[in-house]
Structure formats: C-alpha cells, structure tokens
Amino acid sequence: MTDETKKKLEDKIVGLVKEYDGKKRFKPVDIVKEMEKEFADEGLSKDDIKSVLKEIMNDEKLVYGYAGGSFLTLPDNKG
Amino acid sequence: MGKKHETPLLDELKKGKWVSFVREIERAAEKSERTEDLLGQVENSYRDKITHWKHGGMAGVRGYGAGLVGRFTEFPEKYPGVKECHSMRVNQTSGFFYNSDILRKIADIAEQHAGGLLNLHGSTGDIQILGVWQAEAEEAFQKCAELGFDLGGGGSDLRTPSCCVGPARCEFANYDTLQICYDMTQAFQDEMHRPSFNYKFKLKFSGCSNDCVAAASRSDMAFIGTWKDKIKINQDEVKNYVKKFNVQKYVLDKCPTKCMLFEGENLVIDDSNCVKCMHCINEMPKALRSGDEKGLSILLGAKAPLVTGPRLGMMLVPFYDVLEDSKNDYEWLKGLISNMWEFWDEYGVSRERIGELMQRVGVVTFLEGIGLEPIPEMVNHPRGNPFIKFTDDED
Amino acid sequence: MPEEVKKKRITDIGPHDFHDYLPPVIKKNYGKWAYHEILDTGSMVHVAENGDKIYTVRMGSPRLVSGSFVRDLCDMADKYCGGYLRFTTRNNVEFLLDDENNIEPLKKDLEKLGYNVGGIGNVVANIVHTQGWVHCHTSASDASGVVKAVMDELYEYFVEDKLPSKVRIAFACCLNMCGSVASSDIAIMGMHRKVPKIDSEKILNLCEIPSTIAACPTNSIRPDTIDGKQTVKINDETCVFCGSCYTVCPAMPIADSLNDGISIWVGGKVSNARTKPTFSKLVIPFIPNDPPRWPKVVEAVKTIITAYKNGAEPGERVVEWIERIGWTRFFKITGFEFTKYHVDDFRLAETTMNYSSQVRF
Numbered sequence: 046m047t048d049e050t051k052k053k054l055e056d057k058i059v060g061l062v063k064e065y066d067g068k069k070r071f072k073p074v075d076i077v078k079e080m081e082k083e084f085a086d087e088g089l090s091k092d093d094i095k096s097v098l099k100e101i102m103n104d105e106k107l108v109y110g111y112a113g114g115s116f117l118t119l120p121d122n123k124g
Numbered sequence: 125m126g127k128k129h130e131t132p133l134l135d136e137l138k139k140g141k142w143v144s145f146v147r148e149i150e151r152a153a154e155k156s157e158r159t160e161d162l163l164g165q166v167e168n169s170y171r172d173k174i175t176h177w178k179h180g181g182m183a184g185v186r187g188y189g190a191g192l193v194g195r196f197t198e199f200p201e202k203y204p205g206v207k208e209c210h211s212m213r214v215n216q217t218s219g220f221f222y223n224s225d226i227l228r229k230i231a232d233i234a235e236q237h238a239g240g241l242l243n244l245h246g247s248t249g250d251i252q253i254l255g256v257w258q259a260e261a262e263e264a265f266q267k268c269a270e271l272g273f274d275l276g277g278g279g280s281d282l283r284t285p286s287c288c289v290g291p292a293r294c295e296f297a298n299y300d301t302l303q304i305c306y307d308m309t310q311a312f313q314d315e316m317h318r319p320s321f322n323y324k325f326k327l328k329f330s331g332c333s334n335d336c337v338a339a340a341s342r343s344d345m346a347f348i349g350t351w352k353d354k355i356k357i358n359q360d361e362v363k364n365y366v367k368k369f370n371v372q373k374y375v376l377d378k379c380p381t382k383c384m385l386f387e388g389e390n391l392v393i394d395d396s397n398c399v400k401c402m403h404c405i406n407e408m409p410k411a412l413r414s415g416d417e418k419g420l421s422i423l424l425g426a427k428a429p430l431v432t433g434p435r436l437g438m439m440l441v442p443f444y445d446v447l448e449d450s451k452n453d454y455e456w457l458k459g460l461i462s463n464m465w466e467f468w469d470e471y472g473v474s475r476e477r478i479g480e481l482m483q484r485v486g487v488v489t490f491l492e493g494i495g496l497e498p499i500p501e502m503v504n505h506p507r508g509n510p511f512i513k514f515t516d517d518e519d
Numbered sequence: 520m521p522e523e524v525k526k527k528r529i530t531d532i533g534p535h536d537f538h539d540y541l542p543p544v545i546k547k548n549y550g551k552w553a554y555h556e557i558l559d560t561g562s563m564v565h566v567a568e569n570g571d572k573i574y575t576v577r578m579g580s581p582r583l584v585s586g587s588f589v590r591d592l593c594d595m596a597d598k599y600c601g602g603y604l605r606f607t608t609r610n611n612v613e614f615l616l617d618d619e620n621n622i623e624p625l626k627k628d629l630e631k632l633g634y635n636v637g638g639i640g641n642v643v644a645n646i647v648h649t650q651g652w653v654h655c656h657t658s659a660s661d662a663s664g665v666v667k668a669v670m671d672e673l674y675e676y677f678v679e680d681k682l683p684s685k686v687r688i689a690f691a692c693c694l695n696m697c698g699s700v701a702s703s704d705i706a707i708m709g710m711h712r713k714v715p716k717i718d719s720e721k722i723l724n725l726c727e728i729p730s731t732i733a734a735c736p737t738n739s740i741r742p743d744t745i746d747g748k749q750t751v752k753i754n755d756e757t758c759v760f761c762g763s764c765y766t767v768c769p770a771m772p773i774a775d776s777l778n779d780g781i782s783i784w785v786g787g788k789v790s791n792a793r794t795k796p797t798f799s800k801l802v803i804p805f806i807p808n809d810p811p812r813w814p815k816v817v818e819a820v821k822t823i824i825t826a827y828k829n830g831a832e833p834g835e836r837v838v839e840w841i842e843r844i845g846w847t848r849f850f851k852i853t854g855f856e857f858t859k860y861h862v863d864d865f866r867l868a869e870t871t872m873n874y875s876s877q878v879r880f
Contacts, residue, residue, distance in 0.1 A: 133811040148585045188530070216534060254654060289605070291552070302537050317531060341701055403793045434696075475730075475767070
C-alpha cells in the first residue's frame with residue numbers, strides 16, 4: 046500500500062464517520078467491508094484496511110464507542 | 125471520620141455470617157474517598173428500588189475499543205465521586221494463579237487510581253478495577269502493563285479467554301488448558317483490543333467434561349477435554365472403593381450408557397460405548413483415570429438469551445489433537461477459527477452471535493461455510509421429518 | 520521532548536504468563552497429578568504420581584472486594600504458603616499449601632478475620648453473580664445484596680457437607696445474563712415486566728433507529744414519526760420485556776422501581792456427568808424487589824434446597840432428582856404455583872411439551 050493510498054483510505058474513513066455523525070453508527074466490521082469494495086481496484090486486503098484503522102484509532106482521529114455493539118465515532122463525542 | 129452518607133438499608137447487609145460486600149465497599153472508601161459516594165449511590169438505589177447508573181457516555185484508553193467499561197451516575201452533583209465510575213478489565217492469568225507480591229501491586233493501582241474496589245473476578249474472567257476516572261485511565265492501564273498485565277476484551281470483539289485450573293492442579297485435565305488459553309490470548313491480541321466483529325466472541329477452556337468454567341453454556345467456542353482410548357483401571361483401588369460405598373448402585377448403575385460391569389471382583393468397561401461423561405472417574409478418582417490418547421472436543425455457539433434466545437454449545441469437532449497441533453503453532457485450530465470469523469463477517473448481522481447465525485442460515489450451510497463435514501456426533505438423532513431439500517450435486 | 524512522551528506506551532502484551540505464579544510443587548508436578556481427596560469442606564489434597572502433595576484451603580468471597588481484602592489474603596498467603604494463591608471460577612479464594620500442618624492455623628486465622636472457609640464437596644458453592652445496582656445500568660435488581668442475603672441463610676450448607684450433591688446457584692440481574700446463570704442448579708434472575716418507555720425527544724440524538732429495531736427478538740419495534748420527528752413505537756402485545764433495545768438505545772429505559780423483580784429457575788447443569796448439560800427451568804416467574812434482604816427470594820431458595828435435601832438420592836443433582844420424581848411432584852412438594860408462565864410459548868416451545876401418555880399421579 047502506497048502512502049498516497051493510505052492517506053486516501055484514512056481520509057475516506059474519517060470523512061464517512063464525520064459526514065454521518067449522529068445519523069449512523071459505523072461498526073468497524075462494516076467500514077472494513079465497505080472499504081474493501083471501495084478500494085478493490087487498489088488491491089487492498091482486509092488486513093491493510095485494519096492496519097490503517099488501527100493507526101486512525103491510535104492517533105485518536107476516531108475513537109470507539111459502545112452501545113450494545115462497538116462503533117466508530119468522533120473524539121469530541123467523548124464524555 | 126464521620127460517614128459522608130447515611131446508609132441504613134445497606135447496613136442491614138453487614139449483618140449475618142457471609143462476608144459482606146457492603147463492608148468491602150466501606151473498607152475501599154477508607155482508602156479512596158470517591159467510593160464514599162458509591163455507598164451513597166447504592167443506598168439511593170436500595171431506597172428507590174432502581175439502578176441509578178446512566179446509560180451512554182464513553183470511556184476508553186487510546187487506540188483500544190475494549191478494556192474500559194464506561195459508567196456514569198445519574199446524580200453527579202449528589203455523588204461527585206462516582207460522576208465517572210468506569211471499570212477497567214485487566215486480563216487475568218490463566219487459571220487465576222497469582223502471588224502476594226503481584227496482588228498487592230494491583231491493589232495499589234486500584235487504590236491510587238480508582239475506587240479501591242475490585243472484582244476478583246468478573247464474569248468473563250478479568251480482574252476488574254472499579255471506579256476509574258477517564259483522566260487516570262491511561263496511567264492505570266500503563267501501570268498494569270508495566271506489571272505485565274494488558275487489558276481484557278469488551279464490546280464487539282474477542283472477549284478475554286479463560287480456562288479451568290487444568291493440569292496445574294487437577295488430575296482430570298486432558299490437555300493443558302492454561303497454556304492454550306495463554307497462547308490464544310496472545311495470538312489474538314488485535315481481535316481483543318480493537319473490536320471488529322459483529323458481536324462478542326468467547327473462548328473458554330475446560331480440561332474435562334465436568335466443565336468447571338461453564339464453557340459449553342456461555343462461550344461461542346467451548347473446548348472440553350476428552351480422550352479416545354480406554355479408561356485406566358486400578359483394580360486394587362476399585363476394591364478399596366467397594367469396601368467404602370455401594371459402587372454398583374452409585375457408579376455402575378448411574379453410567380449413562382451402562383458400559384461398566386463387574387466380572388467377579390474386577391471392574392470391566394466397554395470403552396467403545398463410553399461417552400466420557402466423567403461420572404465414574406469423579407466418584408473413584410483413585411481407581412480410574414482417563415486414557416493416554418488425550419485431546420479435546422470443540423462445541424460451538426453457546427450464549428446467553430439476548431438477542432434471539434439462549435443456546436448451549438453444539439458438538440462441532442469430537443476430537444482435536446491439541447498437543448500435536450500446538451507443535452505447529454495451532455495451525456489447524458487457527459485455520460478453523462479464522463474460517464469461522466470470515467463466515468461470520470460475511471454473513472452475520474450486527475449483534476448476531478455465531479450460534480444465532482448458525483441457526484439462521486442452517487447448520488449444514490454453516491458447516492459448508494467453514495469447511496467441515498456433517499458427522500453423526502453432531503446430532504442426537506437423524507432428521508425425523510421428510511421435508512428434504514435435495515440438491516443437484518448428488519448426481 | 521517531555522519525559523512522559525518519550526516513554527514508550529505498552530500495548531498488546533496480553534496477560535502475565537501464569538508460569539510466574541505457580542508454586543514450586545505445582546511446577547514440579549504440572550500435569551502429573553494422580554488423584555485428590557476432599558479432607559473437609561474447607562480443604563482438599565491433590566497427590567502427584569511421585570507422592571508429592573499440594574493442599575488447598577478454600578474460602579468464600581463476595582467477589583466485590585477492597586484493596587484491604589486483597590492485602591488480608593496476601594498476608595495469609597505469605598504466612599502460610601510462600602505467597603501463592605489462586606481464585607476459582609466461582610470467585611472463591613484458594614490458598615495453595617505444601618505443608619499439611621499449616622491447614623488448621625490458616626483456617627483459624629481466616630475465620631478470625633471474619634472470612635468463610637468452605638465450599639468443597641456436597642455443598643452450596645459460592646454464588647456466581649453480576650454487578651446489579653452497584654455498577655450496572657441495565658439491572659432489574661441488585662445482585663450482591665440478594666446473594667449476601669441468600670448466602671447468610673444457606674451458610675450452614677457452605678461450611679458443612681450435608682447435601683445429596685453439589686448445588687450451584689447463580690445470579691444475573693437481567694436477561695443479559697453476564698453471570699453463567701442459564702445452566703445452574705438454582706438460577707436467580709432479575710426481570711423487567713413493563714414495556715420500555717420511549718423518550719422521543721432524545722431518541723434521534725442517542726440512538727440509531729435501524730439497529731434499535733433490529734435489537735428486538737420479537738420484532739416488536741417499528742419506526743414511527745411524532746411531530747415530524749423520527750422515533751419508534753413498540754407493540755405492547757408482543758414485547759417480552761427483555762431490555763435488548765435499551766442495550767442499544769439509551770432513550771428506551773426499561774427499569775421500573777415498582778415492576779422490576781426477581782425470577783427463580785432450577786435444574787440447570789453444565790457438567791456432562793451422567794446426564795447432558797441443560798438449562799435451568801422456570802419455578803417462580805416473579806418476586807417483587809424487596810431490599811435490603813429480599814426475604815421472599817431467600818425463602819424460595821431455602822424451600823428448594825430443603826426439598827432437594829429431603830428428596831434426592833445421594834449423588835443426584837437437582838435436575839436428576841426432579842426428573843426422577845417429575846415436575847408435577849416438584850411443584851406439589853415445594854408448594855410453588857404452576858402458572859401460565861411456566862408453559863413455554865417462545866420459539867421452539869413445542870419441544871418442551873409432553874408427547875406421551877406418561878404421567879405421575
């Protein structure tokens with residue numbers, strides 16, 4: 046995965062969560078599935094996507110929420 | 125020091141012979157001031173007959189979606205000490221073995237960075253440190269990590285695996301429950317800390333079919349120790365037991381397959397009809413022992429009622445040679461688990477446990493999906509109705 | 520760069536390796552135990568193939584414990600067993616001794632500190648339980664309080680071996696069932712009995728409508744619109760008060776101080792010994808919450824234990840006794856009322872009916 050693809054993927058994931066903030070709770074499993082389709086042409090594997098997601102979470106660009114099941118959300122939703 | 129909150133109802137639970145949790149909360153409050161407000165809040169619930177913990181609100185440590193369970197009071201002004209009262213799940217050791225040195229250090233963390241209260245242990249198996257505030261979560265986590273203890277699972281992820289005491293202190297253990305529990309926990313760290321499943325997934329390891337961790341009633345994948353060859357009989361010890369109690373009535377007659385009989389004074393077992401239920405071995409541990417060809421059975425799909433009803437574990441793999449596979453870094457088992465998770469990823473819906481998915485799509489479809497053949501061990505009896513969906517692949 | 524930023528964060532290390540906490544006699548005889556003997560309800564000995572012995576002294580615990588409790592255990596472990604101890608899956612504490620002579624002094628010291636030594640053999644084992652009002656937002660009842668009241672009443676059965684077989688009691692404060700309750704000899708479970716209240720003002724902010732609808736096991740939740748705002752409605756006729764929707768949607772609270780309470784179930788089992796594992800079955804559908812000591816719950820559990828003690832043959836678990844005498848007689852002996860709630864009308868219910876002419880009169 047090139048740095049460029051990685052950046053694109055990262056922006057896409059964070060962008061989606063931002064866009065649907067308060068409307069939809071993205072479960073990590075759904076995000077990974079969706080990105081797999083979206084980036085099919087670039088040949089990204091599930092593990093690639095998961096590793097980018099891990100970095101997003103480590104940098105706290107997004108955080109995990111929980112309501113019956115886990116989902117991704119914006120850090121300022123915290124508290 | 126005067127009490128911050130009067131607790132007449134809780135005080136009633138300090139009476140009686142059984143060790144009192146109210147006394148424990150009070151002792152914790154002596155070391156950690158915030159826990160005084162927990163006493164107040166719980167007394168309030170006892171008065172109102174309802175919980176006063178709020179639903180919602182988030183808590184966590186950086187990068188993890190598991191390990192810290194958020195908890196907030198409905199009355200932050202009245203009970204500021206429990207405005208946040210999160211619990212930190214700390215991954216227990218296999219078999220819950222500790223020494224005094226490490227437990228004192230964990231108690232220090234609980235008193236310095238939380239409410240001085242612990243669950244030893246939580247239902248799934250973790251050590252839980254109660255009364256953590258978000259601002260201290262990272263420090264408490266790292267202090268545990270410095271002691272070699274990571275956080276446990278939570279949310280839609282692999283929950284903290286747990287196991288029975290196993291070969292460490294039990295002659296019934298048919299495999300090393302502690303080692304495989306440790307190895308699987310290490311192998312799936314990412315799946316534990318970063319939720320990426322449809323819902324929770326539990327692994328539990330019991331060394332024999334007495335199932336002391338209740339694996340087959342609550343874990344998606346239950347590993348139950350068993351053996352393939354003959355029960356080993358010490359005839360002299362059998363004779364000693366015969367002197368002590370009615371072995372015919374309480375052991376032989378209770379065998380579910382009636383596969384045991386006395387020939388003269390000698391006990392004879394038809395091992396081909398033994399279902400490894402453990403009854404005779406439980407009753408006469410000095411006389412009987414499981415065989416040499418040991419391994420485990422894998423049962424699938426046990427879970428609690430939500431969402432579509434409770435399930436017990438269903439026989440999936442009658443015999444897995446764990447010792448052999450462990451030499452290969454559990455290649456076969458990891459393959460099976462990963463097939464299962466992929467099928468679940470692909471076809472499962474949100475909050476659907478793997479047992480519920482199997483029920484929804486049908487056992488046969490599920491087996492095809494994960495690459496296993498249907499075998500008679502999986503059923504109580506073959507189908508009793510004629511509504512068969514024949515497929516073309518028979519030709 | 521400040522010191523704390525430079526320090527590397529530790530993640531993904533898993534649990535501490537258990538080998539570091541095994542007593543020497545266990546390390547030496549790992550996997551080589553030959554047999555065990557129960558000495559009394561508070562102690563047992565495991566004997567290795569080479570004759571080595573390890574003694575276990577077991578004590579009960581309320582599971583919710585203070586740092587001071589932990590230090591008490593550590594002091595005892597240091598004094599009598601080289602600092603080694605473990606916990607059981609039922610939240611007991613086990614001290615691991617290599618010297619038989621330390622058993623009685625340790626027991627005396629523990630009792631002096633107010634702890635309960637016992638729990639081995641044909642006893643009422645420590646009650647596995649959940650968080651309740653102490654720490655949970657979905658609970659229909661407290662957990663620790665009910666457990667304390669029941670164990671006070673059954674104390675004699677924890678310290679003395681006088682039951683036909685072991686009795687495992689578990690407590691869950693709602694249907695989420697965090698405790699392993701469903702397969703216990705006696706299961707005590709918190710129940711909600713009213714339809715969740717929908718907070719239509721907050722629902723859009725707090726919840727995701729589709730996942731809320733999907734959370735319902737009986738498809739009783741439908742989308743709705745009030746004053747042009749999206750919300751949900753519940754079919755009161757089909758709701759079974761499970762609280763699954765509240766789990767995913769905080770705007771649908773189900774707890775109700777007047778209508779929540781406790782149900783009692785019997786005859787579950789996880790062990791495969793003799794008979795297959797099975798779920799606990801309903802005995803009492805509802806007892807109102809009655810803190811601080813839930814006397815009716817305590818009385819019901821005592822009634823079951825007494826009937827079992829009087830009726831079961833040695834070695835019979837609760838379910839084996841009931842299946843031998845039949846459920847009809849179980850209800851007669853205990854005096855509990857058989858109601859419409861005892862007939863299963865949920866999914867797969869028909870498998871629980873009696874398809875035979877076999878009846879006991």
